[in-house]
Amino acid sequence: KNQVEQSPQSLIILEGKNCTLQCNYTVSPFSNLRWYKQDTGRGPVSLTIMTFSENTKSNGRYTATLDADTKQSSLHITASQLSDSASYICVVSDRGSTLGRLYFGRGTQLTVWP
Amino acid sequence: EADIYQTPRYLVIGTGKKITLECSQTMGHDKMYWYQQDPGMELHLIHYSYGVNSTEKGDLSSESTVSRIRTEHFPLTLESARPSHTSQYLCASSDQGSAPYGYTFGSGTRLTVV
Numbered sequence: 001k002n003q004v005e006q007s008p009q010s011l012i013i014l015e016g017k018n019c020t021l022q023c024n025y026t027v028s029p030f031s032n033l034r035w036y037k038q039d040t041g042r043g044p045v046s047l048t049i050m051t052f053s054e055n056t057k058s059n060g061r062y063t064a065t066l067d068a069d070t071k072q073s074s075l076h077i078t079a080s081q082l083s084d085s086a087s088y089i090c091v092v093s094d095r096g097s098t099l100g101r102l103y104f105g106r107g108t109q110l111t112v113w114p
Numbered sequence: 115e116a117d118i119y120q121t122p123r124y125l126v127i128g129t130g131k132k133i134t135l136e137c138s139q140t141m142g143h144d145k146m147y148w149y150q151q152d153p154g155m156e157l158h159l160i161h162y163s164y165g166v167n168s169t170e171k172g173d174l175s176s177e178s179t180v181s182r183i184r185t186e187h188f189p190l191t192l193e194s195a196r197p198s199h200t201s202q203y204l205c206a207s208s209d210q211g212s213a214p215y216g217y218t219f220g221s222g223t224r225l226t227v228v
Binding site: 004034036041042043044045046089102104105106107109 | 120154155156157159202204206216217218219220221222224
């Protein structure tokens with residue numbers, strides 16, 4: 001069964017600190033992995049997209065890594081800001097359908113305190 | 115700036131009422147999707163469309179229906195709303211360029227049925 005598991009479920013950090021969110025997946029055949037940021041009551045916004053051949057990608061203070069062999073990804077946030085408070089969702093796409101089927105994790109709820 | 119628009123953002127409606135959630139995109143994307151998301155849970159695909167006059171049911175059974183008469187417009191209708199339909203509904207679209215396909219979400223409609 002294709003699944004995406006994220007940890008931790010929730011995380012509280014102080015402003016200015018770094019943090020790392022984890023994503024493990026069993027989706028096969030793998031196509032790409034995306035990290036989204038979802039503010040409360042809003043739609044997800046794309047942070048990074050990585051294909052099989054990419055093992056790291058950055059977007060400002062966000063850096064995603066991918067290990068396709070172990071089927072793990074991480075999202076590292078540097079020098080956190082209050083505006084980073086949101087849910088971070090890991091999404092994996094398979095190659096098995098023309099729909100480009102997406103499998104969603106439940107997200108990590110990050111809270112940044114001043 | 116969002117290129118996919120959902121209205122209304124919030125809707126509180128009585129049981130038994132008919133409602134239509136609107137979704138429009140200005141990117142010319144052929145593929146469009148409707149997802150349902152409950153708090154703290156992953157997104158579930160309820161409907162998708164490959165193009166005009168094409169609609170399919172997703173993984174999560176839903177009593178809603180969709181139509182795709184124009185490329186840019188993908189409305190979702192509930193003929194008789196019930197409290198179990200209370201949820202957030204997210205519309206998305208994807209392009210047909212080279213993989214990984216761009217995937218854009220709207221801001222969502224928070225539906226409450228009382």
